[in-house]
Amino acid sequence: xxxxTSEENYIKAIYHLQQSEAMVTxxxxxxxxQTRAASVTDMLKKLKAKDLLLYEKYQGFKLNxxxxxxxxxxxxxxxxxEYFLVHNLNFGWDEVHEIAxxxxxxxxxxxxxxxxxxxxxxxxxxxxxxxxxxxxKMEPSKQLNLTDLEIDRMAAVSSVGSQSxxxxxxxxxxGIGIGTKLQVVRKFTFDHSIEIEIENTPPxxxxxxxxxxxxxxxxxx
Amino acid sequence: xxxxTSEENYIKAIYHLQQSEAMVTxxxxxxxxQTRAASVTDMLKKLKAKDLLLYEKYQGFKLNxxxxxxxxxxxxxxxxxEYFLVHNLNFGWDEVHEIAxxxxxxxxxxxxxxxxxxxxxxxxxxxxxxxxxxxxKMEPSKQLNLTDLEIDRMAAVSSVGSQSxxxxxxxxxxGIGIGTKLQVVRKFTFDHSIEIEIENTPPxxxxxxxxxxxxxxxxxx
DNA sequence: AATAAAATTTAGATTTGTCTAAATTTATTT
DNA sequence: AAATAAATTTAGACAAATCTAAATTTTATT
Numbered sequence: 028x029x030x031x032t033s034e035e036n037y038i039k040a041i042y043h044l045q046q047s048e049a050m051v052t053x054x055x056x057x058x059x060x061q062t063r064a065a066s067v068t069d070m071l072k073k074l075k076a077k078d079l080l081l082y083e084k085y086q087g088f089k090l091n092x093x094x095x096x097x098x099x100x101x102x103x104x105x106x107x108x109e110y111f112l113v114h115n116l117n118f119g120w121d122e123v124h125e126i127a128x129x130x131x132x133x134x135x136x137x138x139x140x141x142x143x144x145x146x147x148x149x150x151x152x153x154x155x156x157x158x159x160x161x162x163x164k165m166e167p168s169k170q171l172n173l174t175d176l177e178i179d180r181m182a183a184v185s186s187v188g189s190q191s192x193x194x195x196x197x198x199x200x201x202g203i204g205i206g207t208k209l210q211v212v213r214k215f216t217f218d219h220s221i222e223i224e225i226e227n228t229p230p231x232x233x234x235x236x237x238x239x240x241x242x243x244x245x246x247x248x
Numbered sequence: 249x250x251x252x253t254s255e256e257n258y259i260k261a262i263y264h265l266q267q268s269e270a271m272v273t274x275x276x277x278x279x280x281x282q283t284r285a286a287s288v289t290d291m292l293k294k295l296k297a298k299d300l301l302l303y304e305k306y307q308g309f310k311l312n313x314x315x316x317x318x319x320x321x322x323x324x325x326x327x328x329x330e331y332f333l334v335h336n337l338n339f340g341w342d343e344v345h346e347i348a349x350x351x352x353x354x355x356x357x358x359x360x361x362x363x364x365x366x367x368x369x370x371x372x373x374x375x376x377x378x379x380x381x382x383x384x385k386m387e388p389s390k391q392l393n394l395t396d397l398e399i400d401r402m403a404a405v406s407s408v409g410s411q412s413x414x415x416x417x418x419x420x421x422x423g424i425g426i427g428t429k430l431q432v433v434r435k436f437t438f439d440h441s442i443e444i445e446i447e448n449t450p451p452x453x454x455x456x457x458x459x460x461x462x463x464x465x466x467x468x469x
Numbered sequence: 470a471a472t473a474a475a476a477t478t479t480a481g482a483t484t485t486g487t488c489t490a491a492a493t494t495t496a497t498t499t
Numbered sequence: 500a501a502a503t504a505a506a507t508t509t510a511g512a513c514a515a516a517t518c519t520a521a522a523t524t525t526t527a528t529t
Contacts, residue, residue, distance in 0.1 A: 116362040126356050133350045141337040
């Protein structure tokens with residue numbers, strides 16, 4: 028079965044939203060895809076008709092087994108291409124997302140397998156996300172709590188443990204956001220505060236409480 | 249300026265048709281793109297509105313300077329990707345066209361330049377077609393007359409000098425078509441006939457007259 | 470439990486690229 | 500040069516993906 032680029036983008040977005048909650052809602056997906064709720068409803072009908080989705084009107088939705096299988100194929104392609112762009116074409120890990128968003132829609136199973144072979148079967152992409160193999164299996168994510176990041180290991184903020192406005196205010200003040208590249212300079216045992224350094228800026232320290240809400244992924248450079 | 253995949257396919261097809269005649273006609277383009285004449289007319293209006301085309305109703309059309317520039321960018325991408333697929337991913341030169349047809353529409357100037365660097369600035373693609381550089385300049389085509397092909401050099405038929413039904417009947421009988429891989433086994437001076445061998449089949453000979461209507465491109469394997 | 474608010478869906482419109490069938494223009498033949 | 504044939508364009512329709520605005524359903528609040 029082949030899918031349009033638009034269908035694939037919806038499938039992938041639903042897959043990602045599903046990772047943090049069992050059921051996805053129309054508004055969440057609309058926000059994720061920067062589109063309107065009505066457009067989402069339209070596409071949900073199509074994906075349900077193609078039997079990729081469990082969906083009852085007004086009740087939320089999630090991918091079924093086939094939907095997940097398709098999602099993993101797209102994610103596999105995305106992450107393999109990212110790996111190629113960084114390792115072979117010398118892109119920075121933070122420059123490749125948009126290009127990979129296009130490349131992931133190229134339709135050719137054999138191309139993906141040959142690319143995987145050429146790259147020597149990488150297990151993680153440059154952002155530290157695991158690359159599914161041709162059966163959709165992958166290693167557990169390398170995301171870890173900032174408190175567990177080893178000293179001097181370069182990492183990027185991948186998610187935050189809450190969306191409270193107090194937390195967001197603090198993060199904004201400290202200049203920390205999703206994708207921020209940092210490393211731990213020192214850990215203090217007295218109060219478990221952590222001194223971190225964000226690329227090319229002076230180090231500063233953050234509380235244990237803050238560090239515990241931050242998740243990061245080690246990155247290669 | 250960015251173009252849709254469909255616009256790019258029209259631009260590229262017009263470019264190729266222009267190589268053998270000054271003006272392109274609606275029906276020719278429709279045949280080339282496997283679409284209807286009415287659809288071609290619709291698209292011609294759009295391309296003219298975007299100022300890529302010299303076009304007067306009923307009078308034929310051709311790309312203007314800007315149209316040619318855009319066409320060469322697309323062709324550059326197509327041929328660089330073909331080179332990558334053959335040299336790095338181990339595809340056969342005859343397996344890569346369809347995949348490159350998709351890859352050529354990926355939008356990223358920097359990607360093309362990095363790919364070119366990675367591939368070490370190849371001058372010809374695996375079919376023997378020249379790859380335009382970033383300014384649209386390229387070497388002359390490697391296409392040559394079959395009578396000039398050196399012995400044992402592998403080549404692929406790239407075009408035929410006429411479309412007469414008598415010629416096509418003969419070619420069909422001999423099993424020769426566009427893309428047929430062959431090599432010259434021997435040349436006879438008496439009648440200038442040429443013995444050729446098509447991949448994995450017994451050699452046979454063809455007349456000078458026939459050989460003169462066939463154009464080929466040397467290929468790597 | 471009734472009402473207000475929020476989320477979701479439906480109805481109907483728009484854009485892009487395509488199509489068929491009819492109309493028009495150009496080319497060819499007698 | 501008139502008639503016929505071929506090529507091209509126009510008119511109007513359709514599918515895909517989106518949108519706005521209105522209607523409906525669900526959730527939250529008094």
